[in-house]
Amino acid sequence: MEKNKIISIEHLTKRFPVGKGEFTALKDINLEFRKGEFAGLVGPSGSGKTTMLNIIGSLDSPSEGKAMVLGRSIADLSHQEAAALRNRHIGFIFQEYHLLPVYTVYENVEFSLLLQGMEASKRKKAVMEALEWVDLTDKVDSKPAKLSGGESQRVAIARAMVKRPEILLADEPSANLDAKNAHNILQLMKKLNQELETTFIFSTHDEKVMQYLDRIISLEDGKVVKDEKMKVEF
C-alpha cells in the first residue's frame, strides 16, 4: 500500500507575489496519489489546478508544506535534478498541444529521448511504438501545422508517453477539441493508463473528461473541497 504511493502532498501552500502583496493560489492542500490512478483536479478557472500540476511536475515549488513526488521533495530539487525528474518520469500534455513547429511528428516525439541520450536504434523503436499507440504511424514526417487538433493532441500524448513516465500530467487536454476527438483521446489515455500503469492527473472542467475519471478532486479558491472515488478499487 505505502509502496504504491507515488505522490504525497502535505500542508501545501503556494503564494505568488502580486504587485506589493501576495496572492495565495493554493491553501494547505493535503493529497495522495497512488500508482495507476486516473484522477482529475476539477474546478472553475483560477481555482489553482494548473498551479497544482506545475508543482507536482517540478516546474514550480511550494511556498510552504511538502510535495513528495516519486520519493523526491520538490522543494529541495536543483534545476538539473528537477529537469532530470521531468525528463525520465513525468509527462506533460497541454491544452494548446505545444508541438515544436519546425520539427516533424517523429522528431517531436523523439525529443525527450534525445535529451536522455538514448541510442539511435532504441530511440527509433520507442518512437514508432508510441506513434502506434496513438495511431499516427502514417504521419511521421508531417509538420505540426498540417495536423488537425485531434491529431496534434495525439502527437502530444505520444511525446509525453514515449519515455514511459510514471506520471502524466494533463492540463485541460480536451479544451480545444470537439466531442468526438475529446472522447477519442480520453479513451486512448485510459487504455495507456491500464496497459502501462501510468498515473494520470488531469486538470479540467470538462464534463466529458470527468466521466472517465476514477477520482475527482474538486478545487475552489485554492482549497480541496471534495475528493471522491468514482469506482470501486481492487
Added chain:
Amino acid sequence: MIKFLFKGIWRDSSRSRLPILIVSIGVFLTIVMSAFMAGVMGDVVDMNARFSTGHVKVMTRAYADNEEQLPNDLAILGVDSLEKALETQYPHMQWVQRIRFGGLMDVPDEKGETRAQGPVSAMGIALIDTDDNKGSEGQLLSPEVQRLHIAESLKSGKIPQAPGEVLLSDAFAKKLDIQLGDAITFFGTTMYGSMTFKNFTVVGTVAFGSQALDRGGLIVDLQDAKQVLDMEDAAGELLGYFDNGLYDDESAQRIAQRFNQQYETTEDEFAPVMLRLKEQNQLASLIDYTERMSGIFVGIFVVAMSIVLWNTGLLGGLRRYSEFGVRLALGEAKGHIYRTLIYESVLIGIMGSVVGTLAGIGVAFWLQEKGLDFSGLMQNVSMMMPTVYRARITPETFFIGFIPGLFSMVLGQALSGIGVYQRDTAQLFKELEV
C-alpha cells in the same frame, strides 16, 4: 543533438535568415577591407622595394643619415668588391648597385640654343646588362629592367640598349615637349664636387604609376651615371633582393644584423650599414598603422554586429518562449537550453561567415583584377605609392572573416540568451499559457 539544432535552424528561416544576413554582411566587409588593405600594403611595400629600398640596402652611414639629399659625395667606395663579397656570402640574393642623383636638364633646339630646361631627378640602374646577357644581343632584359617593370611601363620608344641612351618619364617628356630621339644635356656635380655634363639621347618614355616616380624622372644606365658623376667603383646604394622576389622580414633582419656586426666597433662614418626594407621610408610605421586601422575596423564591426545580433536574438527569443517552455516541460534543463542557443549561434555564425567569405572573396577578386584608380587624388603625394590600388587575396582572406563572424554571433546570442537563463523555470513555463 547538434543535428537536431541544425534542422531547427535550417527549417526556421526566421531564426536563421536575419542573423545569417547580418553576420555575412559583417564578414563580407571585413574580408573586402582586409584583402584591400593587404593589396594596398603589398603594393606599397612592393613598389618601395623595387624602386627604393630593396629588400635590404647598403649605404655608408653618412649617406644613410642624409639619404633624402642623395649625397653621392658620401657614396660607397670600392663598391664592386663589396658587391662580390655579398654575392658569395648570400648566393640566394641578388645584389645591384644604384645611383640616384639630381641635376638640371637642358633641351637644345637645332641651333644648340636652350629650348627647355628643368630640374630632374635621375636614377642610374643596370639598364644594359653587362654581366649576364652574354650573346643575347640586348634581347634579354636585364634583371633591373625586369625588376622595375620597365618593359610594362614603357609608354613609347624602346629600352636603352647602348650607352648614352636614356628613358624619360612620360609626363615630364610631355611637359618639356621632348620627342623620341631628341638629345638632352644633363648638368650636375660629380661625387667630388666639380661641375659635369653629358649628352644623352631619349629613346623611350615611361610611366610607373606613382606620382613620386613619374613627376620628373630620368633613367640612365648605371655605367653612364658612374661616368658622368665620376663614380668609378662607387655607388650610392647597394640593394639586395631575395631570389623569389618576396620580402621576408625575418631573414632580412638576420642578414642585416650579421652584416652590421662586422662594423660594430668602427666609428668611421663611411663604414657601410645595411638597412632592411621595414627600416626605410617609414614603412614600418605605415605597416603598423594599417594593421592597427584594420584591427580597429574589425573591432567596430564586432561591436556593431554583436549589438544588432543581441537585439535580433532578443526578438527571436521572445518568439521562442513557448518552445523553451515545452522543452523545459520535456525535461531539458535551463542551462542546457542556454547552451543549445550558443551552439545554434556557432552554427549560424559559421553559415554566415561562409556566405560572407564567399561573397567577400568574389568582390576582393574583382578588386584584385580591376583595381581602383586613385591617381586623381594623388597629384601631390610625394610618398612612393601606386596610383591604382588592388585587393590581394591571401591565405588570411579565407579565414579572417570567421573571427568577427563567429565572435559577434556567439556574443550577441550569449547576451540575449541571458534573459532566458535568468528567468524562473515556472515563469518561462507560464509563457505557455497564452
